[in-house]
Structure formats: C-alpha cells, structure tokens
Amino acid sequence: MNQKVVEALTAQVNKEFYSAYLYLAMNQHFEGEGMPGMANWMYQQFQEEQFHAKKMLKYLNSRGQKVILEAIEKPLIEWPSTMAVFENVLEHEESITASINAIQGIAVDEKDFATMNFLQWFIDEQIEEEENASNLIKQLELIGDNGYGLLMLDKELAQRTFAEPAAE
Numbered sequence: 001m002n003q004k005v006v007e008a009l010t011a012q013v014n015k016e017f018y019s020a021y022l023y024l025a026m027n028q029h030f031e032g033e034g035m036p037g038m039a040n041w042m043y044q045q046f047q048e049e050q051f052h053a054k055k056m057l058k059y060l061n062s063r064g065q066k067v068i069l070e071a072i073e074k075p076l077i078e079w080p081s082t083m084a085v086f087e088n089v090l091e092h093e094e095s096i097t098a099s100i101n102a103i104q105g106i107a108v109d110e111k112d113f114a115t116m117n118f119l120q121w122f123i124d125e126q127i128e129e130e131e132n133a134s135n136l137i138k139q140l141e142l143i144g145d146n147g148y149g150l151l152m153l154d155k156e157l158a159q160r161t162f163a164e165p166a167a168e
C-alpha cells in the first residue's frame, strides 16, 4: 500500500478518535447543564465517531497495515452557550470534511483506487454530519432565548440512537 496514503489514513484514525472524545466532552457539558436530550445526541455522536475510527482501522488492517496509535489531544471542555457547542460541532465537522477530502486527493494522486472507493463512504457521511449540525444551529436561532423551545429541542434530541451496522 502507498506509504503516503497509509500515513494520511493513520492520522485520520486519530482525528476520528479525537472527534469521539470531543463529543464525549460535549456530552458531559450537557449532563452538567441538565439537558439530557442534548447529552444523548452527543453520546450517540461519540459512538458514531468510534465506529468511523474502527472502520478505518479495519480497512488498513485488511490491506496488511499495522496501525501505530498516537495520543489523543485533550478536547475543549467548556462552552459559553448551547449555540456555541453546536457551532463548534459544525466547525469541527467542516475540518473533518476538509481532512477526508485531502486524503482522497492523495489517493487520487497515488492512483490508490481501493482507497478512493473506501473513502467515498466517508465523503457521503460528511455531507450528513454537516447538514445535521447546521440544521440544529438554524433551530437554535429560531428558538433564541425561549426556554420552552430549548426544552422541546432537548426532548427531540433524546430520541437519537446509533447502532453499528451489523456487517461491520
């Protein structure tokens, strides 16, 4: 397997685990704020990010690579408002999209067709991740400082679940 592609995917495994850790920090933030639905949304996202990291690990392993795991950076642990948390989610997902796109660029340059095909799933997934975050920001803008609206949104976010696809 091309070394540049391996290095880029290995760095992305770390970024996916960092993403998981960031969402766990956001989960703890909302636990502390008495917002169990938002805490749940972040916890499901924490699980989804671990799934992304494991999917990449499994792909690298299937192509004969052993992955050297690096330290995971400490995430932010405090945000000034609910809006600030979700703005952070969107900004973070945009940076992950840029990172995945950059790896796809390397795979294209190196003519690694299997990786190009593998990364398509992540490229599609990032569209959804950004859309979810920007929809929540729009809803928070509508709610403004209406406490009842915020509680209704919290109830809605309590419904989110994540289950790893069986084939994985």
Ligand code: OFO
Residues within 6 Å of the ligand: 016, 019, 048, 049, 052, 092, 093, 096, 126, 129
């Ligand atoms: Fe792994 O998609 Fe979010 O970070």
